[in-house]
Amino acid sequence: MWPSSFDFSVFSTSLLTSSLILLIALLVLRALVARLLRQKISSIELRRRWLVQSNNAFVLLLLLGLVFIWGEELRTLALSVVAIAVAFVVATKELILCVMGSILKTGARSFKVGDRIQIKDFRGDVIDQNLLATTILEVGPGKLTHQRTGRMTVIPNSLFVAEPVINESFTSDYILHVFTVPYPREADWPQAQKALLQSAMRHTAPYLDEVRNYMQRISLSRGLDVPSVEPRVTIQVPDAEQIHLVVRIPTKTQQRNQIEQAILSDVLIGEQALQDDTTANN
Template identity: 70%
Template sequence: MLETIGINPAELAASETLLKLLISTALLITVVVVVRALSARYIRRNVASMELRRRWLVHSRNGLLLFMLLGLIIIWGEELRTLALSVVAIAVAFVVATKELILCVTGSILKAGAGSFNIGDRIQVKDFRGDVIDQSLLATTILEVGPGKLTHQRTGRMIVIPNALFVAEPVINESYTHDYVLHVFTIPFKRTANWQAAQQALLASANEHCASYLAEAKRYLKRLNEYRGLDAPSVEPRITLQMPSAEEVHLVVRIPVLTDRRSSIEQSILSEVFSQQEFSGAKEKALEQEGSAPTG
């Protein structure tokens, strides 16, 4: 009867199937959008810590995005399988054209599986160094810290790193201990300078600045290393010597500090020590004074 009025039953069934798929897709997207809005509202109202709030917002967004992708795959799975049988050649070309995007997704899976870093950690990849503020399936966003690898102040610039970089490059996580870290900075001296006095002054200043939280840092790092199955390192401030050349001596200062106070403690120690005494050339002056002193 349908054929007599010019309607093909097969086309009608296909139209009904397509309509059901579109309705299911619209319902899925609506549910995800509503849940996203409600969860973001709940997190902003009930999570006091700014860092924890940002972390939960990113995780909830990524989780809902993954849920939506899985839902779309389930809804359109049969149609996708049917379509895949006829587009093998196109798929190969598509893979070649989207190689970078595939590498980004692979890098995202790799860093998530390895637990390389979390929101708020300070990382370095190649020449990019900063604090992680966002992660997505394709890219990781950091606030740049620098300049160079030895300073700990933000430059005010934001860097978006494609996750493909994590497939081929090692990631340095400077915040893997989270609350407390062992912070290291180097001070160069000439061999003729009075670096021994500088070594004593730096050690005394480091002990003074770290005294208020040293016991807590010891407990925290010991507990963390026991959890990871590692030997607990010595936490007390220490200064070691390096001699990169015959004319130079480097004093390597290592101190335990709160993660967000690395730069301030380092600058406080340097300002205190070098504002009170001049160390360069002290040995030369002493030798000159001894040579000019009257004999006999």
């Protein structure tokens, strides 16, 4: 369907007549020039060259004449085409952004199916991705929990154009997992720090050498410094009333939550047993 702004006078008799007159005039003039060249130029090669150049000149004159005759109508048609193109871009803006986001994340190799990612408030394991959207299985609640909630989230790829992506599965098989355990300032946090480190060492000992070799291979292939993989417990003081014990452990990507819960259970159950013994003795 033609837009309403298109002027159908392009098919008017006057314009068609003018175009026909121009064509006939140029054909007659071309025939006269060809006859004149054949009579005046005896050299076959030179005559052929002039005939070719004159033919090209007549074609150029024909095109210029048609543009001059149809100029107003062509301008109206061009404006209509531009208006349609602008309307199409505005109507499909989100789809275009989704396609651009898909190209961006593919070109940057931000993540792949199976990786755990976070973008804005969305966090989960990637289970599908296509040209328009990326599907994840939600992990939470919050940013520090590593269990699936059972909900599926479909993220439009347009988000990847303007928002940073956090890939929690950068090293694939093994990762360095970090979690925080808060303690009151007056509590026996040095003992808790020691218990956390002992538990972390016990749970990671069976595969610690394997993680160390894996990290060395990753570092060599990507040109990075080899990170230390030994479990560690560091101290942070967010305010005057609390001590945060920050635990970092190497673990298999799919077992981070299980190892974290096992370490916390060891320490907290041990503390509870110690408190019970103290209460009983008193």
